[in-house]
Amino acid sequence: MIDQVTGAGALPFALQLKALLDHEARCQPKLCGLRVIESAPDNGLRMTVKLRDFQVRELLSLTRFFGFSSETFSLAVNLLDRFLAVMKIQPKHLACVGLCCFYIAVKTSEEEKSVPLASDLIRISQNRFTVHDMMRMEKIVLEKLYWKIKAPTALHFLRLFHSHIQQQLDAETKQSLNLERLEAQLKACHCSFTFTKIKPSLLALALLALETDDQHECEPMPALREALDALKETLTVKAGELVCVRELVAKCLSEYCSSKILKPNGQRLRWMISGRTARQLKHSYYKIAHLPTIPEYTC
Template identity: 45%
Template sequence: MEAVKLMREIKTIYEQERNYLPKETGLSLIESTTENDNRGISAKCRDAKVEDLWSLTNFFGYSTQTFVLAVNLLDRFLAMMKVQPKHLACISISCLHIATKAVEEECNVSSTNELIRISQCKFTVSDLARMEKIISEKLNFELKTITALTFLHLYHRITLSDTSARKEALNLDKLEVQLKACLCRMAFSKAKPSILALSLLTQEIEAMQAGDLLEMASHVQRHLKIADAELLHWRGLVAKCMTDYSSPECSKPDHKKLVWIVSRRTAQSLQTSHYSVPELPTIPEDCWDESESEDSCEDLSSGEESLSSSLGSDAEGPYFPLHFRCQSNKYHHTS
């Protein structure tokens, strides 16, 4: 009975997922934008900001659901609006703050002042509030969305609904980390959440060589009428992403480190009691339109420094350790 109920739930959200997909035309424009083009966001620029969001969700102890929702909001907004790189920091942090308020318990949501200071961005609380309003309006206030994580949790439950022997082996936490790694690459923004989640699940099950679980996953695929060719395509991309992610050259969150090692400059910035930035001009609200003049966007702020790039020298990799929040007053200065 539980499996039947879960299948119905999966089918219902499968029919709704298209409502929460980024516009493919907008994603294609981002992919075609070069890194040196200051008039638009490049895929590499977008990916760097998503890594920053992962860093911040780890730092504040937020859930995977918060991170995945923030990325969904960010991609949908970027695919809809014409955005200059200098505006991206404010947009990405706004998406994270919106997601946090939608998912986390109110007592666990950090203040906007704290979020801005820790993210080392150059905008004010009022700028953040203004941007959140624009994002919410442009997305028609559809802020609690269906994501790949939604499907991943349901797939995991239904796959294990008839067995208990494999629950420890088919680790949901591991699948969530793999999903987060995929979301750091814009290529996966074009994947349907249902197919991305199934790609992750079936790849992990095959690695386990668990025929009984694979049959359950295949049943889900048939139930949703997902074509073999489509699933194989995304599984190939997932496999490549996991290979790259597991390589020594790839920076990843280090949950064993309890202290965030920062430079003297960064530590002084975080410990400053007053954070002052200049007033910023009006946020542009131009939609993606190739026929529009590319000069129509106003500047939001001065150029923003990437959190991950700045931490590349100040720390060992672009991520904050998960438990640093518990020891927020213990800074170790580097030279």
């Protein structure tokens, strides 16, 4: 049900939305665990917000290197945050946990022929643990999450909302909401701990609201705003709550586009691969899909 969002055979919007909302709360990181991470001192002994964000950027670099889908990245982040919120791990184990969450997401979202070997993932990510270490950690992650792998992420809601809104717009107005740009913005938000405590449905709605306000403030589009207002009422989201999250998203994207934040670096993953590793990689590993830039639009 979570996988089926758009397409000719998709279920009605109301049914899809209900299915996602029913699972949303159960697949969110526990707030108490997130607060522990948020309050942890940066002394190298405990998990911190800074370490979490760094690990997510590493996962985004891997996603770009292999050309994996946005679904894979969003699910990997969800698994990582849920695990960190229930387990107190040492910083030295974070890389192994992160790579395990990524590997689980890859095996869940990608075609079987595209799934790399665990040994290749370890070499490319330049980690020192073994395949056996990774397999043991993967088992721990799955057990602590009660084997509940598939989860409704903000990407699911974003795509569903986008598809629903597009059906209510004319041909000209439809071009005003670029899904690729919205997904790129969502990836930037995933790299910030701030959004781990926000419901995926609300984050997706805030992205759409911000995009509508930013791109069309000089050229109002009543049909688009009416569609967003109707969606807000369907979700029973309070206006103040949406404004607050929208401002957080705007701040995150502003920082992401500046030099204040370290952006995911896919280049490092390419030039530091040894010749031996390169010869062992499948040809498809070199088809790198880059994270699209978030272009600036003017009125």
